[in-house]
Amino acid sequence: MKKYTIKDIAEQAGVSKGTVDRVIHKRGKVSQKALEKVTKILEEIDYKPNPIAQSLKNNKVYLICVVLPDPNEDNFWIPCVDGVNQAIEEFRSFLVDIKLFFYGPSSTQSFKEVNEQILKLTPDAVLLSPLFQKESINAIKSFRSAGIVVSTFNSQIDLEQAVSFVGQDLYQSGRVAAKLMHTIVPDDHDIVICHFSESLSNAIHMQQKEKGFRDYFNGLKGADHKILTLSVDQADPDQSLVNFLKSNNKALGFFVTTSKSYNLVEMLQDQSHKDIKVIGYDLLDKNNDLLKKNKISFLIHQSPKTQTYIGLTYLIEHFLFNKEIPNKKLLPIGIVNSENLITYLES
Incomplete structure (x- = not known):
C-alpha cells in the first residue's frame, strides 16, 4: 500500500x-x-x-511536572520515582521535559509551596498524587485556571478539573481487605481500622478505604464483629496504642489503611500481643519481612510504579500524538501473602 x-x-x-x-x-x-x-x-x-512527524514539526518542548511525596520520608513513593524514570527513558528522543517535585508527606505547607512553584513555571501538564484533599482541590483549580492539564494518581478526587485518574478503586480495596479479615478473625472478636495520619478528615484515600471496609461488614447477615477506628497519635504512637488496647481487649484484627503495617506490628510486639491479625498495604521491605514471618497476614499491592508510569505516559502521548486521555484507569487489587510474595517481587 x-x-x-x-x-x-x-x-x-x-x-x-x-x-x-x-x-x-x-x-x-x-x-x-x-x-x-x-x-x-x-x-x-x-x-x-504521522503523529511523530507532527510532534517534531511543531518543534515545541512539552513541560510536564510530576508532584510526589518525598520518598526519603516515605518509602512507598520510591517505586513511583522508578515509574517516572521509566517513562523518561522511553520518550527521551521526543520533545518532552519531565520534572520531578517532592513535598513532605505530612506537611500541607510543603505541598502548597511546591505547587505554587510549579504554577510559576506554567507547564503544559501536572501529574500529582492528591494526598491532602483540601489543598489538592485548590491546587488543581489553580492549575486548570492557568490552562494546565492535570492528572492524578494513587488517590482519586471527585473534581471535574482533574482530567484523569490512575490507581485502584480504594473503596473496593477496603472491601477486599474486609473480606480477607472476615476469613481470619472469629466472629466474637473486634476488628480495628487503624489510621497512621495527622489528619484523617483531610485524607480522602484513607476515608475511602474505611468506608469500603465498614460497608462490607454492614452488609453481612449475622456477623458479630464490632468495627472500631484507631487514629494513631503521631506524637506518641506507642502510648495511643496501649491506651486503646486497655479499653478494647477483644481486638484481634487490625486493618492498616496505609503502608505503615510494620509500625503497628512493632508496637504490638512490644505489648506482647502475638495473636493479632494484620492486613495492610504495600510491598515495603519491612512489610515484606513481616509477611514472610506471618506477622502480617495479607498486604494489598497498589502497583505504585505502574500508576505513575501509566499516568505520565497518557499525558506524554496526548501532547505528542494527540491521543485522548482516559478519564479513569483502575488497576487490579493485588492480594499478597507469604506464599505468593516472591512472584510480585520478581515481576
Whole structure:
C-alpha cells in the first residue's frame, strides 16, 4: 500500500503543500474549492497523518511536572520515582521535559509551596498524587485556571478539573481487605481500622478505604464483629496504642489503611500481643519481612510504579500524538501473602 506524502496530495489536488497542511491540521484560511479538492483526495486514500512527524514539526518542548511525596520520608513513593524514570527513558528522543517535585508527606505547607512553584513555571501538564484533599482541590483549580492539564494518581478526587485518574478503586480495596479479615478473625472478636495520619478528615484515600471496609461488614447477615477506628497519635504512637488496647481487649484484627503495617506490628510486639491479625498495604521491605514471618497476614499491592508510569505516559502521548486521555484507569487489587510474595517481587 502506497504511503502518501503531503507533496503527493498537493500535486493531485493542484494546490500548494501549505494548503494541504492547513486542511489536514484545520488551521488557517483555505478557499472552499481547495478545501473540497483536498478533502476528497484525503478520503479516497484514507490519509492518516504521522503523529511523530507532527510532534517534531511543531518543534515545541512539552513541560510536564510530576508532584510526589518525598520518598526519603516515605518509602512507598520510591517505586513511583522508578515509574517516572521509566517513562523518561522511553520518550527521551521526543520533545518532552519531565520534572520531578517532592513535598513532605505530612506537611500541607510543603505541598502548597511546591505547587505554587510549579504554577510559576506554567507547564503544559501536572501529574500529582492528591494526598491532602483540601489543598489538592485548590491546587488543581489553580492549575486548570492557568490552562494546565492535570492528572492524578494513587488517590482519586471527585473534581471535574482533574482530567484523569490512575490507581485502584480504594473503596473496593477496603472491601477486599474486609473480606480477607472476615476469613481470619472469629466472629466474637473486634476488628480495628487503624489510621497512621495527622489528619484523617483531610485524607480522602484513607476515608475511602474505611468506608469500603465498614460497608462490607454492614452488609453481612449475622456477623458479630464490632468495627472500631484507631487514629494513631503521631506524637506518641506507642502510648495511643496501649491506651486503646486497655479499653478494647477483644481486638484481634487490625486493618492498616496505609503502608505503615510494620509500625503497628512493632508496637504490638512490644505489648506482647502475638495473636493479632494484620492486613495492610504495600510491598515495603519491612512489610515484606513481616509477611514472610506471618506477622502480617495479607498486604494489598497498589502497583505504585505502574500508576505513575501509566499516568505520565497518557499525558506524554496526548501532547505528542494527540491521543485522548482516559478519564479513569483502575488497576487490579493485588492480594499478597507469604506464599505468593516472591512472584510480585520478581515481576
